[in-house]
Amino acid sequence: xxxxxxxxxxxxxxxxxxxxxxxxxxxxxxxxxxxxxxxxxxxxxxxxxxxxxxxxxxxxxxxxxxxxxxxxxxxxxxxxxxxxxxx
Amino acid sequence: xxxxxxxxxxxxxxxxxxxxxxxxxxxxxxxxxxxxxxxxxxxxxxxxxxxxxxxxxxxxxxxxxxxxxxxxxxxxxxxxxxxxxxxxxxxxxxxxxxxxxxxxxxxxxxxxxxxxxxxxxxxxxxxxxxxxxxxxxxxxxxxxxxxxxxxxxxxxxxxxxxxxxxxxxxxxxxxxxxxxxxxxxxxxxxxxxxxxxxxxxxxxxxxxxxxxxxxxxxxxxxxxxxxxxxxxxxxxxxxxxxxxxxxxxxxxxxxxxxxxxxxxxxxxxxxxxxxxxxxxxxxxxxxxxxxxxxxxxxxxxxxxxxxxxxxxxxxxxxxxxxxxxxxxxxxxxxxxxxxxxxxxxxxxxxxxxxxxxxxxxxxxxxxxxxxxxxxxxxxxxxxxxxxxxxxxxxxxxxxxxxxxxxxxxxxxxxxxxxxxxxxxxxxx
Numbered sequence: 001x002x003x004x005x006x007x008x009x010x011x012x013x014x015x016x017x018x019x020x021x022x023x024x025x026x027x028x029x030x031x032x033x034x035x036x037x038x039x040x041x042x043x044x045x046x047x048x049x050x051x052x053x054x055x056x057x058x059x060x061x062x063x064x065x066x067x068x069x070x071x072x073x074x075x076x077x078x079x080x081x082x083x084x085x086x087x
Numbered sequence: 088x089x090x091x092x093x094x095x096x097x098x099x100x101x102x103x104x105x106x107x108x109x110x111x112x113x114x115x116x117x118x119x120x121x122x123x124x125x126x127x128x129x130x131x132x133x134x135x136x137x138x139x140x141x142x143x144x145x146x147x148x149x150x151x152x153x154x155x156x157x158x159x160x161x162x163x164x165x166x167x168x169x170x171x172x173x174x175x176x177x178x179x180x181x182x183x184x185x186x187x188x189x190x191x192x193x194x195x196x197x198x199x200x201x202x203x204x205x206x207x208x209x210x211x212x213x214x215x216x217x218x219x220x221x222x223x224x225x226x227x228x229x230x231x232x233x234x235x236x237x238x239x240x241x242x243x244x245x246x247x248x249x250x251x252x253x254x255x256x257x258x259x260x261x262x263x264x265x266x267x268x269x270x271x272x273x274x275x276x277x278x279x280x281x282x283x284x285x286x287x288x289x290x291x292x293x294x295x296x297x298x299x300x301x302x303x304x305x306x307x308x309x310x311x312x313x314x315x316x317x318x319x320x321x322x323x324x325x326x327x328x329x330x331x332x333x334x335x336x337x338x339x340x341x342x343x344x345x346x347x348x349x350x351x352x353x354x355x356x357x358x359x360x361x362x363x364x365x366x367x368x369x370x371x372x373x374x375x376x377x378x379x380x381x382x383x384x385x386x387x388x389x390x391x392x393x394x395x396x397x398x399x400x401x402x403x404x405x406x407x408x409x410x411x412x413x414x415x416x417x418x419x420x421x422x423x424x425x426x427x428x429x430x431x432x433x434x435x436x437x438x439x440x441x442x443x444x445x446x447x448x449x450x451x452x453x454x455x456x457x458x459x460x461x462x463x464x465x466x467x468x469x470x471x472x473x474x475x476x477x478x479x480x481x482x483x484x485x486x487x488x489x490x491x492x493x494x495x496x497x498x499x500x501x502x503x504x505x506x507x508x509x510x511x512x513x514x515x
Contacts (some may be wrong), residue, residue, distance in 0.1 A: 018179040024502040065507035070180070073482075079505065 012070040012078045016086040021068055022059070025082075029055035029064060040064070123156030132162055136170055144173065181501035183484075185434075188427040192412075195421040196221055214390075220415050224408060227435065227443035229393045234371035236350070239386035245363040251355055253292075254381050255366045259353040260346035261291045263298065263339055272336050277326055279339050283318040293344050295320070301342055347375040373398045396441050404441060408432040455479050457486035 309325030494500030
């Protein structure tokens with residue numbers, strides 16, 4: 001719980017994935033998969049091979065190479081790799 | 088025990104202290120478990136979360152930890168729970184909080200009755216409540232339609248009814264009209280005849296001499312004042328012009344003898360809750376009332392928000408807006424989350440001035456031409472902007488919807504994502 005002990009601190013926004021970030025990541029990733037991008041997980045793990053389900057599973061396994069750029073209205077931002085966010 | 092120690096030689100003292108040193112840690116450990124942590128420890132613990140928790144929450148936490156004599160373990164547990172719940176209560180970045188606030192206040196306000204209620208318990212006053220009052224607050228009108236003050240008094244006078252009555256008299260505005268049985272205008276002699284009511288004089292604590300003194304101030308060069316009998320005053324104005332005479336007549340009627348400008352009527356009420364007398368005043372003049380002796384400046388309140396801004400400053404104004412709005416809503420049995428109201432109050436006061444929320448949103452807030460053009464007189468906004476060479480930064484939602492950008496900066500659209508390149512999934 002104590003964030004100070006970690007070397008990486010989330011300075012902008014909550015230390016977890018917000019509902020909008022989650023929705024956006026799943027949406028973007030599902031679009032890539034539906035356009036033919038290779039899946040990062042064995043497809044047997046997903047029952048109906050729906051691109052959205054694949055994307056959800058990929059997010060759950062924390063293997064997506066995605067960085068969130070959290071920004072403020074004044075132009076400041078912080079790049080947060082997914083692995084530092086709890087979800 | 089300490090006296091005994093003092094008698095000991097320095098040598099034995101040293102030995103004793105050495106022995107103590109060994110056990111000092113254990114003793115401290117014991118203390119912590121049995122009696123709870125010290126203020127400094129609690130402060131240090133809580134302040135580690137200074138970047139997450141707001142100050143008032145941290146202060147409350149420290150006082151609760153001390154109060155309940157928590158040990159380190161319990162305090163840490165409490166702190167973690169508080170941090171968790173606080174973070175859970177936060178709204179996600181990207182949420183359309185303004186829209187939600189507007190709807191959350193707007194919908195219940197359609198349920199409000201338009202009736203204005205009489206003041207609780209006292210029939211003399213009418214207070215605007217409900218939708219008209221809500222509109223009034225949000226409009227940041229200078230003077231509310233029914234200004235009211237609740238004047239609380241200091242400890243040494245608040246239980247003495249006579250003293251309270253005295254203060255109420257000092258506050259209530261008394262004019263010639265209030266204390267006269269009859270005031271007539273004699274066109275022939277161009278004089279004003281004031282027939283005073285002895286009962287009213289007594290009631291308001293004004294003497295005939297006071298009236299004469301105040302009349303002398305306004306009589307002018309040609310004017311002459313004569314006292315006839317005990318309670319009749321004749322004021323020869325020496326004005327020939329009839330319309331000017333009439334104006335003088337009105338001026339005499341409204342001549343202030345005593346009290347504070349703007350406060351027309353006062354009522355003394357016994358406050359059952361706090362067991363004290365207080366004054367309710369119709370009309371408001373915060374600056375003047377706060378200077379009256381015996382008035383408790385901390386508890387006295389007014390419903391005139393712009394007056395609060397002038398006298399007490401912008402933070403007090405924000406608090407006043409929040410309080411007034413939630414009072415109006417709860418009076419009608421409507422349950423609106425205070426955070427919506429706080430957001431509105433913040434938007435109105437964040438520049439340090441009081442800005443109204445009118446038909447166009449918060450005054451002067453919309454920077455975008457397109458957003459302004461989306462609401463009424465479109466062409467005029469566009470031509471004006473073109474003439475002035477305005478630039479649209481396209482930061483808001485409306486303008487992005489208009490130009491058709493996808494996604495619009497709201498909710499999922501506010502999230503910016505980057506890809507990590509050279510990533511090998513097989514490593515994972």
